[in-house]
Amino acid sequence: MNDLASLVDWSRAQFALTAMYHWLFVPLTLGLSVIVAIMESIYYKTRDPRWLATTKFWMTIFGINFAMGVATGIILEFEFGTNWSNYSWFVGDIFGAPLAIEGLLAFFMEATFIAVMFFGWKKVSPRFHLSATWLTAIGASLSALWILVANSWMQYPVGMEFNPHEMRNVMDDFGALVLSPVAINKFFHSVLSGWTLAGVFVIGVCAWLLLKKRNIEMAIRSIKVAGWVGLAGILATLATGDGSAKVVSKVQPMKLAAMEGLYKGSCGQSIVAAGILNPDKQPGDNQSPYLFDISIPNGLSILAKGDSDAFIPGVEDLINGISLTPQGDTIRGISYAERIARGKSAHEALRRFDSAQLAGDESAMLLAHSDLKKDFQYFGYGYFNSVEEAIPNIPMTFYAFHIMVILGGYFLLFYIAVLFFAYKKRNIIEGNKYLQMIAMLSIPLVWICSEAGWVVAEVGRQPWVIEGLMPARAAISNIPTSSVITTFTLFAIIFTGLLIAEINIMLKYISKKSKENIDTI
């Protein structure tokens, strides 16, 4: 068991490291491509060469970031085949189809038009070039769409049927997969958060230019575009975050309870705006979940259900399968103990199927298949021996969620202030060192916010790899833990080195260009 726990933990740590590394580059690509496309659109309309120079400056930074991130996502696919082979087989074409579409359609679209963007300035017409720039931005978002569709299926498996002959899930409704409410919300939330991140990045770099008193006109011009893109991004991110909360409350209520550190729910449930969790709190004891909290009355009921009196279940309610009506009546649902029992029945049916297949007994196979179908939705629970095993890491989910939300609120104020100063009080944004320092310090904060979002999404759904169907411990390959530790260490060393080298190239470029008059490039 210890060996298994160690193998699961190292496999998860490796996947988390790779995914978080990959996600350092993706949101900047998503957002900066839009900012560059808008700048080029302004140039196309005005034919003002200063906008052309501004576009080229940011386009080069976009290119450096794109190069930095290129192929880092491929490692995740290697890990599926090596470390998560049970999972890879079990998901069948459901995971493969969106990834194949991503590779064929979006990646090639992106890669083709990026070449025109960078190499085509004097070789294609301005209209064609502008189209290529916009198509690059659209291609980047389409890439993200298919990856997020695949991820959303893991959070909310729909549109498939399990085939015990092949031991694979077979897609039977592509529309349900692509249009699942989780996928739609996740797509807009993730892509638009990229706009927020890129806006902060551009404004932070421009703040540095203003601090150094270099290329002030270009900096102010860029701040205005980045400010509007970022403001649109953060408003839409907040709106889709609200949509995500409503979807999560329906399909992953345990994740919502973990996000809020909520053990015992109520009607008209308050939301914790900020707080410190009690580290000794365990489900079922009488301790308070918080050492300190600032709560907004009815907030969670409104956020999750759009109804100030709605019942929001906590961890203990979900374990016990209990919910309440606004009148205080108890409604009994299916408890986690029952889910575990039904999961074990599904396992037993699969064993019978296997024996019948070996014996060539078709009627016994049909019967076992039919029994498996009845309890298949609880298949993953069959791996647990106690209900506690089905609870995610509450502190990590809680703090990541609150860091994300607090920083999200900060960025809304940040963008309003930046745009106000950029248009009305330009002398303040040009001359105030403190504002410039805040803008520069916001760059690491926006990345923390973005990565925290992924921690909420991925840690909050643990122990599941596929919600309800497959926990991480069943998904991993039976390989030596030492080999996973080796590849984890290798990846960490190599990619930290590459990251330092690549950031160095970006900083050198910004520093070098800042000493020239960018408007005359």
Add this chain to the structure above:
Amino acid sequence: MFNRAKRIIDFYIDGFRNMTVGRSLWILILIKLFLIFVVLKLFFFPDFLNTNFDTDEERARHVRHELMNDR
């Protein structure tokens, strides 16, 4: 057809040749791609099921037994 292909290839060659920022970046990209596809993929990330089993039936049976084991 041939001319069009040649123009596309020339487009890329000229683009790469005239890059200003890209040289050290391209060296890093090539190092990265080499590490990912040659070192990591070949030596550290073999496809577990494809390496250890020859047919889909064997792979399905292995996964079934893995998932039926009380892990």
